[in-house]
Amino acid sequence: MAKKPTKKLYTDFYRTMFKMRRFEEEVFEFYKKGLMPGLAHLYLGEEAVATGCCAAIAADDYIGSSHRGHGHLVARGADTAKMMAEILGKETGYSHGKGGSMHIMALDLGILGANGIVGGEIPIATGAAYSALYRGTKQVAVSFFGDSATNEGTFHESVNMAAAWNLPCIYVIENNLYGISVDIRDVTNTENLADRAKGYGIPGVVVDGMDVEAVYAVMEEAVARARAGKGPTIIEAKTYRWQGHHVGDPGDYRLRRDTKEKEKWMKRDPVAAFRAKAIKDGIPESEILKIENEIETEIRAAVKFAVDSPYPDPSEAFDDIFCE
Numbered sequence: 001m002a003k004k005p006t007k008k009l010y011t012d013f014y015r016t017m018f019k020m021r022r023f024e025e026e027v028f029e030f031y032k033k034g035l036m037p038g039l040a041h042l043y044l045g046e047e048a049v050a051t052g053c054c055a056a057i058a059a060d061d062y063i064g065s066s067h068r069g070h071g072h073l074v075a076r077g078a079d080t081a082k083m084m085a086e087i088l089g090k091e092t093g094y095s096h097g098k099g100g101s102m103h104i105m106a107l108d109l110g111i112l113g114a115n116g117i118v119g120g121e122i123p124i125a126t127g128a129a130y131s132a133l134y135r136g137t138k139q140v141a142v143s144f145f146g147d148s149a150t151n152e153g154t155f156h157e158s159v160n161m162a163a164a165w166n167l168p169c170i171y172v173i174e175n176n177l178y179g180i181s182v183d184i185r186d187v188t189n190t191e192n193l194a195d196r197a198k199g200y201g202i203p204g205v206v207v208d209g210m211d212v213e214a215v216y217a218v219m220e221e222a223v224a225r226a227r228a229g230k231g232p233t234i235i236e237a238k239t240y241r242w243q244g245h246h247v248g249d250p251g252d253y254r255l256r257r258d259t260k261e262k263e264k265w266m267k268r269d270p271v272a273a274f275r276a277k278a279i280k281d282g283i284p285e286s287e288i289l290k291i292e293n294e295i296e297t298e299i300r301a302a303v304k305f306a307v308d309s310p311y312p313d314p315s316e317a318f319d320d321i322f323c324e
């Protein structure tokens with residue numbers, strides 16, 4: 001049975017979710033101002049998922065992340081200034097400006113990398129879990145990916161192997177209902193994607209991905225199971241992205257089934273809902289305001305750092321490139 005969150009965990013949940021929210025709002029501003037090369041896939045609306053999951057793992061555990069990865073990295077404690085700089089293609093970014101939004105990695109934080117290949121992070125995290133088991137370290141690996149990635153072969157091959165070998169891996173499906181403009185309900189014949197776990201003989205859990213405490217509780221159980229050598233779990237978090245697929249997509253296809261779909265999900269804002277709950281549960285509003293001010297200062301400094309940083313020198317174009 002999962003522990004009830006402590007007061008510290010409560011404020012940490014809020015701090016992390018609010019930081020993700022403010023981070024993504026500023027990335028969207030970069031795009032609108034034409035400061036950002038390419039596009040970014042924002043995590044707005046999905047904050048409770050990575051926050052609840054990452055709060056339940058230890059500092060030396062691993063995470064694998066997707067193209068919608070900013071939230072996972074913030075939850076893992078990545079440096080927001082270096083992330084922003086990377087998104088702007090600056091020399092001071094995590095990958096010296098060569099990776100951009102979809103390829104931020106920080107091995108010192110156990111972040112195995114965000115990944116532009118849909119489903120690409122799943123075997124990478126599975127490999128990290130195998131490595132932990134092999135070395136006997138008791139570390140776990142968490143793989144974050146979207147609903148559509150569950151229709152990639154990498155998902156099935158990885159989960160099958162993890163189940164057969166009892167690997168300490170937790171597969172977190174962020175089911176936001178869409179893969180670009182494709183409605184997952186049109187291309188998949190199971191109501192719950194977590195039901196696929198049955199085919200591999202492992203637990204599959206569905207959780208409300210707009211409720212950080214609920215996510216934390218199921219994740220704690222899955223992590224305990226993995227550390228105890230009992231193998232992997234699939235967690236399906238039902239969530240919603242507030243925007244289109246990326247910053248340049250209006251996402252109107254989301255109104256095809258139900259013209260009120262977006263509106264209904266946006267009313268369930270996980271950050272605002274948790275703020276209200278924390279206050280109701282006894283966290284003074286002054287404490288929440290203090291957290292918001294601290295985050296605002298951090299994010300503004302991160303934006304300034306990124307904007308003021310230089311681009312990499314063209315002479316570095318072929319540095320850090322691997323070829324055989």
Ligand SMILES: Cc1ncc(C[n+]2csc(CCOP(=O)(O)OP(=O)(O)O)c2C)c(N)n1
Nearest residue numbers: 068116117118146147148149176178179180
């Ligand atoms: C192997 C592969 N196929 C297709 C694409 C193009 N693509 C990028 S994101 C995406 C949809 C991903 O949807 P989902 O897995 O649900 O994640 P979400 O964007 O909803 O978070 C697709 C098809 C890709 N990047 N890689």
Ligand SMILES: [Mg+2]
Nearest residue numbers: 146147178179
């Ligand atoms: Mg999706």
